[in-house]
Amino acid sequence: EAQVTQNPRYLITVTGKKLTVTCSQNMNHEYMSWYRQDPGLGLRQIYYSMNVEVTDKGDVPEGYKVSRKEKRNFPLILESPSPNQTSLYFCASSLGRPLGYGYTFGSGTRLTVV
Amino acid sequence: DAKTTQPPSMDCAEGRAANLPCNHSTISGNEYVYWYRQIHSQGPQYIIHGLKNNETNEMASLIITEDRKSSTLILPHATLRDTAVYYCILNAGNNRKLIWGLGTSLAVNP
Numbered sequence: 488e489a490q491v492t493q494n495p496r497y498l499i500t501v502t503g504k505k506l507t508v509t510c511s512q513n514m515n516h517e518y519m520s521w522y523r524q525d526p527g528l529g530l531r532q533i534y535y536s537m538n539v540e541v542t543d544k545g546d547v548p549e550g551y552k553v554s555r556k557e558k559r560n561f562p563l564i565l566e567s568p569s570p571n572q573t574s575l576y577f578c579a580s581s582l583g584r585p586l587g588y589g590y591t592f593g594s595g596t597r598l599t600v601v
Numbered sequence: 602d603a604k605t606t607q608p609p610s611m612d613c614a615e616g617r618a619a620n621l622p623c624n625h626s627t628i629s630g631n632e633y634v635y636w637y638r639q640i641h642s643q644g645p646q647y648i649i650h651g652l653k654n655n656e657t658n659e660m661a662s663l664i665i666t667e668d669r670k671s672s673t674l675i676l677p678h679a680t681l682r683d684t685a686v687y688y689c690i691l692n693a694g695n696n697r698k699l700i701w702g703l704g705t706s707l708a709v710n711p
Contacts, residue, residue: 491644522701530645530701577644589635589647590699597642 489514493578493593500568500600508563508596510578516591518581519561520545521553523574530577536561568600604628605689610706613683619676621705623689626670631693634665636674638685639704645688648674679709 491512500506512519520535522545532545536555550572552564561580565572578593606624613619625634635650649656649663651672656663662675676683688704 527703529703530699532699575642579644589650590637590645591647592644594644595642 489591491578491580491591491593493576493596496594496596498596498598500598502569502600503567506565506568506598508565508576508578508598510561510563510593511559512561512578512580512591513559514580514591515558516580516582517558519555520579520590521551521561521563522577522579523547523572524577525574533563533576568598570600572598573600574598604691604700605702607687607689607702607705609703610708612708612710613676613679615681615709615711616678619679619683619707619709621674621676621687621689621707622671623673624671625689625691628669628691629693632691633693634663634669634672635690635692635699636661636663637688637690638683639688640682640685648687679707681709681711683707684709 494509517538521533522530524530531547533547533551534545534553536542539555539558542553542555555561576596579590581590633650633652636648637645638648639645649658649661651663651665665672686704686706690699692699
């Protein structure tokens with residue numbers, strides 16, 4: 488089944504403890520992206536990657552890192568999480584062609600930083 | 602800021618057509634109109650997209666006005682499982698960034 492897989496689904500952590508949220512897609516998509524969703528603010532892009540070894544900042548990149556060493560994986564790293572990073576996170580992927588293909592989203596990771 | 606305007610909420614009776622409007626008066630010539638929906642807190646799901654012609658797939662129909670300044674997503678026979686937040690988004694084909702608004706919360710009632 489074609490899908491984007493995120494892990495974990497739920498995570499509670501303490502301030503300052505480094506964590507990684509994994510994202511993997513099995514559709515050979517070139518483009519991958521991370522979003523966070525907060526009440527009243529909608530979905531905001533954190534980072535995106537157009538292809539392997541190519542990453543760029545979205546609208547809210549502060550406090551996050553990403554890497555794209557393989558086409559299928561795009562982990563989100565929080566080096567020193569803070570409570571304002573408590574949010575619902577989504578990974579998404581799509582073909583890189585310029586003809587407006589739809590995005591496939593993962594099921595989400597609900598992160599709580601205390 | 603989102604480039605689209607949608608009503609915050611709508612209701613629809615089960616089995617009836619749900620017509621969700623979207624205004625995008627500043628749309629550029631190369632921007633597609635996309636529709637996604639998000640059921641509860643699941644990942645958004647792609648529904649349909651179009652450039653200027655009307656489009657139909659197994660999920661919905663998309664009607665785009667001739668001047669492209671507005672569009673309507675039509676769910677022909679809404680079911681309870683169509684209760685979700687529906688997002689109308691503009692995206693140029695070669696720009697991978699999506700700007701999300703707050704969407705329309707559709708409640709399908711029995």
